[in-house]
Amino acid sequence: xxxxxxxxxxxxxxxxxxxxxxxxxxxxxxxxxxxxxxxxxxxxxxxxxxxxxxxxxxxxxxxxxxxxxxxxxxxxxxxxxxxxxxxxxxxxxxxxxxxxxxxxxxxxxxxxxxxxxxxxxxxxxxxxxxxxxxxxxxxxxxxxxxxxxxxxxxxxxxxxxxxxxxxxxxxxxxxxxxx
Amino acid sequence: xxxxxxxxxxxxxxxxxxxxxxxxxxxxxxxxxxxxxxxxxxxxxxxxxxxxxxxxxxxxxxxxxxxxxxxxxxxxxxxxxxxxxxxxxxxxxxxxxxxxxxxxxxxxxxxxxxxxxxxxxxxxxxxxxxxxxxxxxxxxxxxxxxxxxxxxxxxxxxxxxxxxxxxxxxxxxxxxxxxxxxxxxxxxxxxxxxxxxxxxxxxxxxxxxxxxxxxxxxxx
Numbered sequence: 001x002x003x004x005x006x007x008x009x010x011x012x013x014x015x016x017x018x019x020x021x022x023x024x025x026x027x028x029x030x031x032x033x034x035x036x037x038x039x040x041x042x043x044x045x046x047x048x049x050x051x052x053x054x055x056x057x058x059x060x061x062x063x064x065x066x067x068x069x070x071x072x073x074x075x076x077x078x079x080x081x082x083x084x085x086x087x088x089x090x091x092x093x094x095x096x097x098x099x100x101x102x103x104x105x106x107x108x109x110x111x112x113x114x115x116x117x118x119x120x121x122x123x124x125x126x127x128x129x130x131x132x133x134x135x136x137x138x139x140x141x142x143x144x145x146x147x148x149x150x151x152x153x154x155x156x157x158x159x160x161x162x163x164x165x166x167x168x169x170x171x172x173x174x175x176x177x178x179x
Numbered sequence: 180x181x182x183x184x185x186x187x188x189x190x191x192x193x194x195x196x197x198x199x200x201x202x203x204x205x206x207x208x209x210x211x212x213x214x215x216x217x218x219x220x221x222x223x224x225x226x227x228x229x230x231x232x233x234x235x236x237x238x239x240x241x242x243x244x245x246x247x248x249x250x251x252x253x254x255x256x257x258x259x260x261x262x263x264x265x266x267x268x269x270x271x272x273x274x275x276x277x278x279x280x281x282x283x284x285x286x287x288x289x290x291x292x293x294x295x296x297x298x299x300x301x302x303x304x305x306x307x308x309x310x311x312x313x314x315x316x317x318x319x320x321x322x323x324x325x326x327x328x329x330x331x332x333x334x335x336x337x338x339x340x341x342x343x344x345x346x347x348x349x350x351x352x353x354x355x356x357x358x359x360x361x362x363x364x365x366x367x368x369x370x371x372x373x374x375x376x377x378x379x380x381x382x383x384x385x386x387x388x389x390x391x392x393x394x395x396x397x398x399x
Contacts, residue, residue: 069314071302076310079396165302172301173216 053107053114060105061118063098070094071168074161078154085152092142092149095164099142103135119177134171141167187361188370190270192243194379198235199357201227202287206335210328218304225306226394229291234386235284241382244372245270251277269368279338286331290324295393297321307394 070091077083077091111120124131141164148160191199205224212221239248251272260266261274272280295308298317309317345351356362364370392398 065314068300068302072298072305072309072314072317075302075305079310162303169216169299169301169303 053109054116056105056107056110057114057116057118057120060110063101063105067095067098067168071165074157078158078161083154083157085149085154085157088157089149089152092146096142096146099139102138103132106131121175121177124175131171131175134167134174138167138171186363186366188270188364188368189360189373190356190362190364190371191245191360192371192373193360194234194238194242194382195246196357196360198231198238201231205231206287206331216299216301218299218301222304222306222394225291225294226390228287229295229393230386230390232284232288232291233389234382236288237382237385238379241374241378243374245272248281252281253277268365270362270364270371276341279334279341283331283334283338286327286334290327290331293320293324293327297324307396310396 073091074088077088106120106124108125110118111122111125112118145157145160145164148156205228209221209224209228212218212224238246244250251274253274257266257274258278266273295306296312296317297306297320298304298309300318300321305317312320342353345353352362
């Protein structure tokens, strides 16, 4: 089921609003400016058919796993008596880096019709506006948490990680299939 | 229960009955909270299940006669004798039902044990011992946690099937005694032997302390 979760994670796609430049970490929901990584993947346009759907799905699952691993890493640290703030900051950076890319991970043809196991629900493509909304929400939350982590204030980090998890969950609940 | 007829004797004590009916309540609740992705509540249900299971384990060692494992876990010879109808009538679990109870408790313990390491993968809810395993291991354990629930369902189906079989074929009601603690028996049958209340309190305290420690992440 973890498996499915990954795919579900797909839900978090932030289609539109990736205006923010990666360097300054701001999320100005401006324009059409896609993050470089997405462009490099050649999946900047959510509508573009993809040459190898199976590979595309596998790649996004790998990325979702990295996000999941980072989330777990943060929570693992927070359970310790003396959490490693630097480790938390690294994980926060990972999530902040991936979040704006998510919208590019769901080119047409990479749903269930691809014939490989994926938790990506058809709603990702049939309700693009809603998907965009939850994906943009994750971008916002990831940026916010990254800023909180940068302060090194453990109490704030402890509180701040909850809305980040909630941003994952709201997308999973809507756009990720159960196993 | 105050004025039970003379031929109605004690069979199940309060701890056994409370455990049993809380299981009946909590297992569907655990399933439902998971289905609805209410994992904060799912964890609370799991913690209560852990407490109950540990309590029941201890009670199986120090509790009243019909609660004890030594009373109802018999060898294959006894099970065979029971199936062939050669087992004397007495209160408590019969040799076959005893193993059904052991299987139910065992699978419930496996279920809770797996859940301790599982995760909803939303970054919100992690089993209390999730930090002891890697992300990949937690994924696999979570899958086992889901698969094992089906085994539990199958055992519950067998359990309910057996109750129906006793009610319809053998004309013996098993539900009422589990509710009231009493059932009809011949005068020659030995009733349940009770133990002091302090034992139940001790078992409850130990179970509470253990479950609390686990859910605090098992700090050493």
